[in-house]
Structures are given as structure tokens and as C-alpha cells.
Amino acid sequence: MKSETDDLSDVIKLISDIKHKTLLSSHDIALSTEKLLVNLISHGNWSSALDLMELIRRRIKCLSQSLPMEATATNIMRHILKVIREEFEVASKKKGEAHSLHHIVTGALSNILDYSESLTSLKAALLDHLSEYKTELETSAENIAAQASEHIHSNETILTFGSSRTVKMFLKSASKKRTFNVIVVEAAPLYLGHSLAVSLAKSNIQTTVIADSAVFAMMSRVNKVIIGTHTVLANGGLRAISGTHTVGLAAKHYSVPVMVLSHMYKFTPIYLGSNDHDTLNILANPATVIPYSSGAVLNKADIATPMFDYVPPELVTLFITHQGGNSPSYVYRLLSEVYHPDDYEI
Amino acid sequence: MSQQPLSDVNAKVNDQIFGKDKKNKNKPQNNNNLKGNAPEKTSNDKLTEKQLRKLEWEKKLKERELETDVKSDADKTLSKAELKAKRREQQEAQRQAKTDKSKVIEQVPEKPIVSKIAKLPPELPYLNTHKTPLKKSFEASRTNPKQVQLVKHLYRIPNLEHQSKIVNFKDIHPVFVRLGVQYSEKVILGSNARALALLSAIKTLINDIQTPSKQEFCRYFQAILQSCTDYIQDCRPFAVSMTNALRAFKHQLRHIDTNHSDNEKRAILLEFIETYVRNDMLKAWDAICMKVNEKILNGDVILIYGCSSLIRRILLEAYKDGKHFSVIIVDSRPLLEGREMLRRLAVAGIKCSYAIINSLSCVMKQATKVLLGAHALLTNGSVMSRIGTAQVALVAQAYNKPVLVCCETYKFSERVQTDSFVYNEIGDPDLFLNIDTSSNSNPLVSQKDNNKLNILNLLYDVTPPDLVTAVVTELAILPCTSVPAVLRINAGENSI
Structure with a gap:
């Protein structure tokens, strides 16, 4: 155990960058997390897979304590834990426990791997894998966007809420082959919808901006709802910016399919059953909703400004990742592909 | 005339409904004071006055035509802000003119505005003059790419041009002109407030109107009311509450006994409005309050x-x-x-x-x-x-x-x-551009003229x-x- 020499300075830097909004989009966070891991593997103080996994676990704990809302960085680290396990198995030419029915029934625990064994080839293999992973991160949005023409037909009306980089790329990619209309909901209090609308209009897509209150009225004419999300939860639900739940309910009411574009690093192995969870939400500055100039009335009123909404899985029709489309009921399986079950809880 | 108690009630209701927005409340009284004087005039005066007014009106019409030609030329080169400023100027001028007029009227009570309204037969050519530009701009609006295709039928003609034209039209009572502006500027907001304002404007009209000889009061009133409400409709489409109130009133108007004298008919109509407000609005509110209170x-x-x-x-x-x-x-x-x-x-x-x-x-x-x-x-x-x-x-x-x-x-x-x-109804899309809780500049502002970008304010x-x-x-x-x-x-x- 080399914890005395491990000062966690790299992860503290990452946390402060996220907190100070130097890193805003989850894509940027993902890339700098990957960089952190490369650094840790190549220069970190470890000799065995067990040591390295311990180092990463400490970072995940540190991250999830300081930023309980931020899932991207911890998810990437969690994924790398699984990569370490796999690379170790390959390097040591041993087979880890197989999750077969037979194994569960017989309870045979014969082949538990000893990760403390030191392997010289592990570092190189891991760095190789990470550079591959980096390419995957970088091309993920493009891969999602490349599927656009499979999901959008001509003359469609598509509603989107707020702004997401992936959604923007998706729609722009679709506009090369199809003509369609986009309705952008402005999404108070951040009004990110405005910048998305401007960007889409500049790429020659017919765009209409509507107020948050017009979602239900417009939904009857919408063919598809395409949104991004902050996090995909283990049950297939979403933690997305506030207002998304209403959009989902309205879409359900009119039987409009809701497609969620998401990178794999947004899939998080946590369960949050409802909006009540303290860990689900944070409250923003009330001045984003009602200006301080409103005067004395502010002393008498509570101003609620939640940032996120919980969207239950039954309101989501499809998740589109760089691997293709999946329904919410399949999320558990995707999770087990990305993370090792032992790493769900850290 | 049993007008006083209702206007009290109205004032009270207005207080509750309009609150701070009752900017222009005190103006309509001017006209009430005038109506008594109209019948005293001799027919001789009327004739000369009539001719004078006709001349004046024709002159005005010409001026207006010239003005619109110039304006439409000028408009092409004006930016939106300039247009706005210009419009404000115009309104200011009109307001000035109006107050001047009323001053004159106070000094010379034999020349009330109301008699003008009363004596103009409803089928004058100006009706056509104000309808043609409407049609034209409607055609223009068909090709406007800044309109959302889905709700294209809801777009109305930008009312700044015809409003400025219509303000001085003689058969529209000034109360209705002001009401139209208040509706379109959303000074009077909410269907209850709008219905009440309409009814009180109709009351003013009832009091002020003078039937020309050989015309039946109710018929004549109906025609005048129609052009007034058409004007209001142009400013902002009727609320359902207004349509219903107006329908009830017209029903009453049609079924009034023709043997009554004009003043009796006035009293009946005023009484009807008063009852309508009392029963269908005030008492209804009290009853609903009680019912919800139980819940x-x-x-x-x-x-x-x-x-x-x-x-x-x-x-x-x-x-x-x-x-x-x-x-x-x-x-x-x-x-x-x-x-x-x-x-x-x-x-x-x-x-x-x-x-x-x-x-x-x-x-x-x-x-x-x-x-x-x-x-x-x-x-x-x-x-x-x-x-x-x-x-x-x-x-x-x-x-x-x-x-x-x-x-x-x-x-x-x-x-x-x-x-x-x-x-x-489509609201003003520019309302979206201004966010009072954010200091950042709105990206939509720079793209306002992009034809691919629409803002829909239902x-x-x-x-x-x-x-x-x-x-x-x-x-x-x-x-x-x-x-x-x-x-x-x-x-x-x-x-x-």
C-alpha cells in the first residue's frame, strides 16, 4: 500500500476544475479524467494491479464525496477498473470467475484471481487500452451523430429541450440528408435552448423557439423528442435538467417517442427512485428565477430552483449510444458490459 | 339614469382586477359630460357643420393617403427601432390632438365629438379604405418566412399601421379606440378584466350615442357597436368572455320593445349590463369563492x-x-x-x-x-x-x-x-429576447433576422x-x- 505517497493532488485539481466550471461539458470532463488516468498509470506509484485499483478507488471515493452529482469522472474510472481486471487476466493467462448459472448454483469459488501479482506487461497493455479508449471518447459523439439518418425521416418535427452538444451534432448530421423542423424549448433558468436554436438555424435547419410552458401545446404536432441527459441511472431512468420530466410526460400523453442520446460514460450504476432523493438534485441560485430587484417580497417567499429532474424509465423510448439503440430495460446489461459488478459500489 | 351604482361597482372591480395597471381610467368621463348638449342644436347649425365636417374629412382622407404613401416608402428604409420611435411620435401627436380637441370642446359645448359619431351613416366609404390595406398586408403575411408554418393562420396584421390610421375615424367612439390600445398593449389583461372593460365601454357608448333622425335607436346602435367591436377585434381577438358578454348584450338589443323612447331604451340596456355584471360576474365570483373555500x-x-x-x-x-x-x-x-x-x-x-x-x-x-x-x-x-x-x-x-x-x-x-x-393567439416574439434574470446577452438577438429561426409565443x-x-x-x-x-x-x- 503506497497511500502515504499518494496525495490525490491530480483528482483535487479535477474536482476544482469541475466546480469552477473550467470544465463544463461532460465531454471535457471525460477527456481530462482519461488524461488523469494515463498519468496515474504511467507515473503513479504502483507495482501490481491491486495497487493500481486501490489508487483509482481512492480517487473515485474522493470524487463522489465532493461532487455527488458528477457521474462522468467516476464512471470513467470505474470503467478503467474493469479494464485493469481484464488486462490482468490476459497478461496472467488466468481466467477470472465466470458469472455462469453453474457457478452461482454450485458456489464454486475456486478461481478467484490474486491481483497483487506483479506483471511487467500490464502497464504497457493498459496504456494501449487507454489510448484506444480516448479515441472512443473523441469519436463517440460522431458515432451517435452518424446514426441520425436511421432515426429521422424527412419532414419530421423534432422537439428538443435545452442544449446538448450531442443532440446538436446529431441534428446537424441528419440535416445533411433530410429536411426537418426542430422545435427548441428554451429551458429556463439557463436558457441553453437559445444558443442551440441559433446554432441550428445557422446550419440551415428550420428552427422554432418556444417557451417552456408551450411544451404540451406543441407536443401534439411533434414526431419525436430527442434530448440529451446528465446521467442515465441503473434502472434506465434519467437525471436530466429540470423540465425534462414534463417533456417526457407530455410525450407520453401524445405517444411521441423520446430518444435520449447518451455516451457510455453517462451510464451510472446507481438507483434513484424519485425526485425526493437528496443525492439527485441541487438547487441553483434563486436569482436565476426571480431577480433581486423584486424587493421585499423575496424575504417572504421560498424560491425553489432545482437543477435536475428525475425521469422514470417508462417515459424513455430509446437510448442511443455509439453502439446503437437500446431500450431502457436493457440498461442493466449495458452497465455490466462497461463495469465490473464488484465495482458498482465503491 | 342609473349609471352611478354600476360605475361604482366597476371601479371596485377594476381596482381588484387591474391593480396598478389602471393608467387611463379617468379619461372616459369627458364624453359623458357632453352628450346632453347635442339635441339642443338647431338644424341649420347642423347642416353647415355637416358640410364643414365633410370637407374636413375629405381633406383628412387625402392627407392620410399621401401620408401612407410617404410612409410606406419611408418604412422600407427605416429600422424597427426607428419605426417604433416614429409610431410613438405619432401616438403622442394624436394624444395631443385629442386633448386639444377636448379642451376646445369644453370651451365650445355646441361641438361635441359625440354628435359626429351620431350623424355619420355607417356605410361610408372609409370602411372600404380601411379594409383594403388589411387585405394587402394579409397577403403579404402569407409569404413571410418568419412565421411558423403550423400556426400561420393565427398571425395577424401588424396593427401599428392601421391603428395609427384608425385612431381618428369618426364612427369609432374614443372609448373604444383607447380600449383597443389597452387590449393590444396588454394593459388590460385577463378575460374577466377584458370583458368588464368592454361592457363599461359599451355603457359609455349607450350614453353618448345620438340617433340620427328617421333611424331606430337599436338598429343604429347595433351598427355603430359593430364597427366599434370590429375595431377592437383588429387590436386583439376577442376573449371568449367578451364574445359571450357581447352576444348576451346584442340579444337584449334585438329584443327590446321598439315602442320605448330612446332614453327608456338606454335605461333598459344600461340596466341589462348592470345586471349582467352583477349576476354573471360579481355574484359568480362570490359563489365560486365560497365553493372553493369549502374545499x-x-x-x-x-x-x-x-x-x-x-x-x-x-x-x-x-x-x-x-x-x-x-x-x-x-x-x-x-x-x-x-x-x-x-x-x-x-x-x-x-x-x-x-x-x-x-x-x-x-x-x-x-x-x-x-x-x-x-x-x-x-x-x-x-x-x-x-x-x-x-x-x-x-x-x-x-x-x-x-x-x-x-x-x-x-x-x-x-x-x-x-x-x-x-x-x-400569437404574442410578441420579441418578449423572448429579454431575460431579466440573466446579464448575458441573448444569442437570439443577433439572429433575429435569420429566416430559419422563428420564435413562437402562443x-x-x-x-x-x-x-x-x-x-x-x-x-x-x-x-x-x-x-x-x-x-x-x-x-x-x-x-x-
Whole structure:
């Protein structure tokens, strides 16, 4: 155990960058997390897979304590834990426990791997894998966007809420082959919808901006709802910016399919059953909703400004990742592909 | 003339409804003082005056034509801001002219404006002159790419040009001219306030109108009223409440006994309006307040949306009755009426929280009841109300909260509608550009002229009946689907 020499300075830097909004989009966070891991593997103080996994676990704990809302960085680290396990198995030419029915029934625990064994080839293999992973991160949005023409037909009306980089790329990619209309909901209090609308209009897509209150009225004419999300939860639900739940309910009411574009690093192995969870939400500055100039009335009123909404899985029709489309009921399986079950809880 | 008591009531109601917005309230009295003088004049005077006025009018018409030609040329080169400034200038000038006129009138009481109205036969050529430009701009609007295709039928002609033209038209009573501006500038907002304002304008018209010889009062009045209401319709489409009030009034107008003298007819009509306001509005509000009051329990958390005058009254009265409850005010852009509601309720001492419509699913959990106002109730049970109401009802249903819609029966409409597009109103899209809670510049501003970028500001939406638990009316607490039954009862009462 080399914890005395491990000062966690790299992860503290990452946390402060996220907190100070130097890193805003989850894509940027993902890339700098990957960089952190490369650094840790190549220069970190470890000799065995067990040591390295311990180092990463400490970072995940540190991250999830300081930023309980931020899932991207911890998810990437969690994924790398699984990569370490796999690379170790390959390097040591041993087979880890197989999750077969037979194994569960017989309870045979014969082949538990000893990760403390030191392997010289592990570092190189891991760095190789990470550079591959980096390419995957970088091309993920493009891969999602490349599927656009499979999901959008001509003359469609598509509603989107707020702004997401992936959604923007998706729609722009679709506009090369199809003509369609986009309705952008402005999404108070951040009004990110405005910048998305401007960007889409500049790429020659017919765009209409509507107020948050017009979602239900417009939904009857919408063919598809395409949104991004902050996090995909283990049950297939979403933690997305506030207002998304209403959009989902309205879409359900009119039987409009809701497609969620998401990178794999947004899939998080946590369960949050409802909006009540303290860990689900944070409250923003009330001045984003009602200006301080409103005067004395502010002393008498509570101003609620939640940032996120919980969207239950039954309101989501499809998740589109760089691997293709999946329904919410399949999320558990995707999770087990990305993370090792032992790493769900850290 | 039994006008005094009603205007008292009106003033009271206006206080409650308009609040701080009653900027121009004191003006209409001018005309009331004048009407008595008109009949005293000799026919000789009238003739010369008539000729003079005709000349004056023709001159004006020419000037106006010239002006519009110049204007349309100039407009092409003017930016929007400049146009606005110009328009303001014009309005200022008109206002100036008006006040000057009224001063003159005060000095020379033999020249009332009203007699002008009275003597102009309704079928004058100006009707055509003001209709042609309307048509033209309607054609132009067909090709305007800045309009959302889906609701193209809802766009109206930008009223700045015809408003400035119509302001001095002689058969439209100044009360209606002002009312039109107040409607279109949203100074008078809310269907109750709008209906009350219309009725009080009609009252002024009843008092001021002078029947030309050989014409029957009611016939003549109907024609004048028609052109006045057409003008109002141009400024902003009628609210259902206004349509219904107007229909009831016209019904009365048609069924008045022709043997009465003009003054008797006036008295009957004024009495009718007074009764209508008293029974269908004031008493209905009291009854609804009582009914909802029974449903509010101590410890309730009531979620409301926007700023409905009726809902505010209900809450304030329930609070006065000593009920302990708190209110969640949900608000949405661009009108942000909820802030006004918050201010009023908080000043009264009611415990309030405030949230925007996007936070709805977070605040809905705490609520125990949802109270909503309505613009109209349609025959198929749909509730037409301010945009966002359907969304609130939808989320309330998802959380199994009861949704009570408060609506007077005079707002029940025979129309049916299943979506929010067939009949709706488009608000000013520029309202979206200004965000008072953010200091950053809005990216939309720079792209305002991009033809690919539209902003759609719908004013109403239609809530399907299955999202509404019950409608509270002055008759009873009913399911939405009882609208046709209520309409039938009301129709039966009216025909007796």
C-alpha cells in the first residue's frame, strides 16, 4: 500500500476544475479524467494491479464525496477498473470467475484471481487500452451523430429541450440528408435552448423557439423528442435538467417517442427512485428565477430552483449510444458490459 | 339614469382586477359630460357643420393617403427601432390632438365629438379604405418566412399601421379606440378584466350615442357597436368572455320593445349590463369563492399557475376566513404573471413559494391541490387557458393531485377544440429576447433576422378534460363534460 505517497493532488485539481466550471461539458470532463488516468498509470506509484485499483478507488471515493452529482469522472474510472481486471487476466493467462448459472448454483469459488501479482506487461497493455479508449471518447459523439439518418425521416418535427452538444451534432448530421423542423424549448433558468436554436438555424435547419410552458401545446404536432441527459441511472431512468420530466410526460400523453442520446460514460450504476432523493438534485441560485430587484417580497417567499429532474424509465423510448439503440430495460446489461459488478459500489 | 351604482361597482372591480395597471381610467368621463348638449342644436347649425365636417374629412382622407404613401416608402428604409420611435411620435401627436380637441370642446359645448359619431351613416366609404390595406398586408403575411408554418393562420396584421390610421375615424367612439390600445398593449389583461372593460365601454357608448333622425335607436346602435367591436377585434381577438358578454348584450338589443323612447331604451340596456355584471360576474365570483373555500383545508398546500384574478380572490378570501394553508406559485416566461401574484399574496401574509414551470415536477410533490383559472370552457370539456395550464394539469395527474379549474359559467363556450392551434393567439416574439434574470446577452438577438429561426409565443393552450378533476362554477362543482348541459340550461333561461 503506497497511500502515504499518494496525495490525490491530480483528482483535487479535477474536482476544482469541475466546480469552477473550467470544465463544463461532460465531454471535457471525460477527456481530462482519461488524461488523469494515463498519468496515474504511467507515473503513479504502483507495482501490481491491486495497487493500481486501490489508487483509482481512492480517487473515485474522493470524487463522489465532493461532487455527488458528477457521474462522468467516476464512471470513467470505474470503467478503467474493469479494464485493469481484464488486462490482468490476459497478461496472467488466468481466467477470472465466470458469472455462469453453474457457478452461482454450485458456489464454486475456486478461481478467484490474486491481483497483487506483479506483471511487467500490464502497464504497457493498459496504456494501449487507454489510448484506444480516448479515441472512443473523441469519436463517440460522431458515432451517435452518424446514426441520425436511421432515426429521422424527412419532414419530421423534432422537439428538443435545452442544449446538448450531442443532440446538436446529431441534428446537424441528419440535416445533411433530410429536411426537418426542430422545435427548441428554451429551458429556463439557463436558457441553453437559445444558443442551440441559433446554432441550428445557422446550419440551415428550420428552427422554432418556444417557451417552456408551450411544451404540451406543441407536443401534439411533434414526431419525436430527442434530448440529451446528465446521467442515465441503473434502472434506465434519467437525471436530466429540470423540465425534462414534463417533456417526457407530455410525450407520453401524445405517444411521441423520446430518444435520449447518451455516451457510455453517462451510464451510472446507481438507483434513484424519485425526485425526493437528496443525492439527485441541487438547487441553483434563486436569482436565476426571480431577480433581486423584486424587493421585499423575496424575504417572504421560498424560491425553489432545482437543477435536475428525475425521469422514470417508462417515459424513455430509446437510448442511443455509439453502439446503437437500446431500450431502457436493457440498461442493466449495458452497465455490466462497461463495469465490473464488484465495482458498482465503491 | 342609473349609471352611478354600476360605475361604482366597476371601479371596485377594476381596482381588484387591474391593480396598478389602471393608467387611463379617468379619461372616459369627458364624453359623458357632453352628450346632453347635442339635441339642443338647431338644424341649420347642423347642416353647415355637416358640410364643414365633410370637407374636413375629405381633406383628412387625402392627407392620410399621401401620408401612407410617404410612409410606406419611408418604412422600407427605416429600422424597427426607428419605426417604433416614429409610431410613438405619432401616438403622442394624436394624444395631443385629442386633448386639444377636448379642451376646445369644453370651451365650445355646441361641438361635441359625440354628435359626429351620431350623424355619420355607417356605410361610408372609409370602411372600404380601411379594409383594403388589411387585405394587402394579409397577403403579404402569407409569404413571410418568419412565421411558423403550423400556426400561420393565427398571425395577424401588424396593427401599428392601421391603428395609427384608425385612431381618428369618426364612427369609432374614443372609448373604444383607447380600449383597443389597452387590449393590444396588454394593459388590460385577463378575460374577466377584458370583458368588464368592454361592457363599461359599451355603457359609455349607450350614453353618448345620438340617433340620427328617421333611424331606430337599436338598429343604429347595433351598427355603430359593430364597427366599434370590429375595431377592437383588429387590436386583439376577442376573449371568449367578451364574445359571450357581447352576444348576451346584442340579444337584449334585438329584443327590446321598439315602442320605448330612446332614453327608456338606454335605461333598459344600461340596466341589462348592470345586471349582467352583477349576476354573471360579481355574484359568480362570490359563489365560486365560497365553493372553493369549502374545499381548502387547514394545512393544504395549493399549487397555482400564473395570475388569475379569480384564483387570487379565492385565496385571499380563504386566508381572511382564517384557513391556514400555503401556496406554491408556478410561473413561466414570457409574461411572468406569477411574480405579480407572489407580490399580492405575500403582501397579504400568505405563505408562498415560487417556482418556474420547469421545476414543476419537484414542487408538485409538496402540493395537495392544484387550482387553475380558465380563459374558457369548451363544449367538449376542454379547458382553454393561459399557456402552460395543460402542462401543470398533466404533471398534477402524474402525481395524483386533484386539479380544480375555477371558471364562471359566462365563460362557457359553444366552440369545440381538441388542439391548441386551431384557435389561439400569437404574442410578441420579441418578449423572448429579454431575460431579466440573466446579464448575458441573448444569442437570439443577433439572429433575429435569420429566416430559419422563428420564435413562437402562443398565448393559450387547451387542457384535455381527462386531466381536470372538476370545474368549480357558480352553479356547482361539475365535471368538465357538463359544459353542454350548463350551456343548454343557460340558453333555456335566456329565451324565456
